[in-house]
Amino acid sequence: GRPCAAATRCSSMAALARVPAAVMSYQVNPIGFVRSCFKEKFAIPRQPQLAPAARGVLELVPPFDRPEALQGLEQVSHVWLLFLFHQALEEQPRLKVRPPRLGGNRAIGVFASRATHRPNGIGQSVVRLDGIEPGRLLLSGIDLLDGTPVLDIKPYLPYVESLPEARGGFAPEAPTPRLRVVFLPEAAQALAGRSDGARLRALIADLLALDPRPAYVGEEHAGRVYGMRLYDFDLRFCIREGVAEVLSLREAS
Secondary structure, eight states, X not given: OOOOHHHHHHHHHHHHHTSOHHHHTOOOOOSEEEEESBXXXXXXXXXXXXXXXXXXXXXXXXXXXXXXXXXXXXXXXXEEEEEEXXXXXXXXXXXXXXXXXXXXXXXXXXXXXXXXXXXTOEEEEEEEEEEEETTEEEEESOOOBTTOEEEEEEEOOHHHHOOTTOOOTTOOSOOOOOOEEEEOHHHHHHHHTSTTHXXXXXXXXXXXXTOOSOTTOOGGGTTOEEEEEETTEEEEEEEETTXXXXXXXXXXX
C-alpha cells in the first residue's frame, strides 16, 4: 500500500539529517549583474522572449570576466541565465501563489508556477546571445530587472531542451497580444528624434500589446494614465477600448 504521510515526513527528516551541514548553508555568489532596459518591475514581460527587442548587457565580475571563461560560448545563439529575484527575496517561503496568467485570483502550488516568489529566490531565463565583448555578454529577449545578480550561464541546447510533446499546464501556449498600440504625436515625435527610435518603438509595442497592468484591473480603470521607466526615459500611456495609447516619452528625472 501507499506509505502514510507521517512515515513519509519521518523519512524526509531522516534524509535531511544526513545532508552535510556545509551543503545546508552553502553560499552562492553572483558571477555578474544585468544592465537592463527595465529600470523598474512594472511592465517587465512575465516570460523571456515575449519582447524580442528588450535588450540588456550581462557585466561579468572577476574572475569570470576573463576570456577563458567564455571560450566557445560564441558558438551558441541562446543561453540560460540562472539569477536571483533580488527584489522579491522573502524570509518565509510561500507555498501557494496567484499567477497573473490565472487572473491573479486563483492560487496554485508554488512549484506549479514560475512566480517570482521562489523558495530560494532563484529564477531562470533563456535569452538570445547577440554578442560577446570583453567581460560582457550582449543579450536580447530579456525579462530581467536592471541590477539583477546572475549566478550562472549555461548554453541552451535545442536537442535536449526543445520538447514539442511537453505540456505546459495552465499556460500551454504564449499569451496572445490583447491590445492594439497607437503612438500619439508627442510620443511619435520623441521617438523620431532618437537614433534608436525604431527599436524602442518595437519594444514599447511588444510590452503594451500584452497589457502590462495587474491582472485584476478591470474596465473601471479605462483611461487611467500609467507610467514606466525604460532606459533613460519615462513612458506614459493609457488603455481604453482595447487600445494602448502611448502618450509621451520624457527624459527620466
